[in-house]
Amino acid sequence: MAYKITNKCISCDLCKNVCPSNAIKIIDERPWIDPELCKNCIDSVYSVPQCKAGCPTYDGCVKIKSDYWENWFDIYKNLKSQLTHKNDQTEYWEKWFNTYSQKYSEQLQNS
Template sequence: MAYTITNKCISCDLCKTICPSNAIKIVGDRPWIDPELCTNCVDSIYSVPQCKAGCPTFDGCVEITSDYWENWFKNYKNVISQVTNKTDYWENWFKTYSQKYSEHKTVNS
């Protein structure tokens, strides 16, 4: 599995300088990872892919999966987690607001 550069890339070119297989090329003004040259830093002295480890945005380099369903479920889980967090936010807000309201009501009574 190769890695790819996402739209979160800030074009710092750090990944290009630390890639041990020289798989990162500049195309136009954006970096691009050549999937034919990318080895995921396997069989090297590194335990993790260096483009991912050295990226200052943490999401500039991401692993590409070629499996359609793996990508689909990954996106699905991401969307569900975002929806769930928003639900939790409103539940917490309601609990806090109702608690403050009941405290205020008992003080003023």
């Protein structure tokens, strides 16, 4: 699986010049990794993926997960980690539940 650039990227373009496969392109002023060209830096002189290693953000550049649930839990954990206060978490889940239950009841009424 190739690496990909996420919406956490700050477009510093550092990764573009270090990729040994020339897989990183600038499209509409945003970097993008061509999955056909990215070889995860395997068989290069580097021992770690250069785009991730040099990225100044924590998750601006990540490996694409092949497993659906692994990916899902990563997103869930990431979103949850942004909820720093206990009250925020309660409010978040209450809002989520209210929205979900409202949509669900609308669907039941329409069926």
